Amino acid sequence: MNKMRVKCIKCKKEWQKDSSLSWGREDITSSLCDSCFRKTITPVIHRKQLYRGHLDCFDKPGNYCDEFQCNYRKWCSRAKEAA
Numbered sequence: 564m565n566k567m568r569v570k571c572i573k574c575k576k577e578w579q580k581d582s583s584l585s586w587g588r589e590d591i592t593s594s595l596c597d598s599c600f601r602k603t604i605t606p607v608i609h610r611k612q613l614y615r616g617h618l619d620c621f622d623k624p625g626n627y628c629d630e631f632q633c634n635y636r637k638w639c640s641r642a643k644e645a646a
């Protein structure tokens with residue numbers, strides 16, 4: 564499996580990911596790392612949660628979630644334990 568260089572457009576962190584294509588040493592793809600992705604997406608999800616009449620609890624500190632109907636449960640760190 565080939566490796567592809569990926570660089571976070573926000574924090575400039577670099578990592579590699581598997582790729583079926585072959586990439587040169589200077590080839591690099593811009594993306595968002597996991598933590599920057601979460602920081603970017605969290606306010607958007609909060610707005611959607613409020614709009615749907617839920618609490619804007621996504622990824623807030625805590626380890627309990629009873630919003631079983633929430634569309635974002637699968638990405639939420641609060642709901643990880645209670646799958």
Ligand SMILES: [Zn+2]
Pocket residue numbers: 571572573574575576595596597598599600
């Ligand atoms: Zn980042």
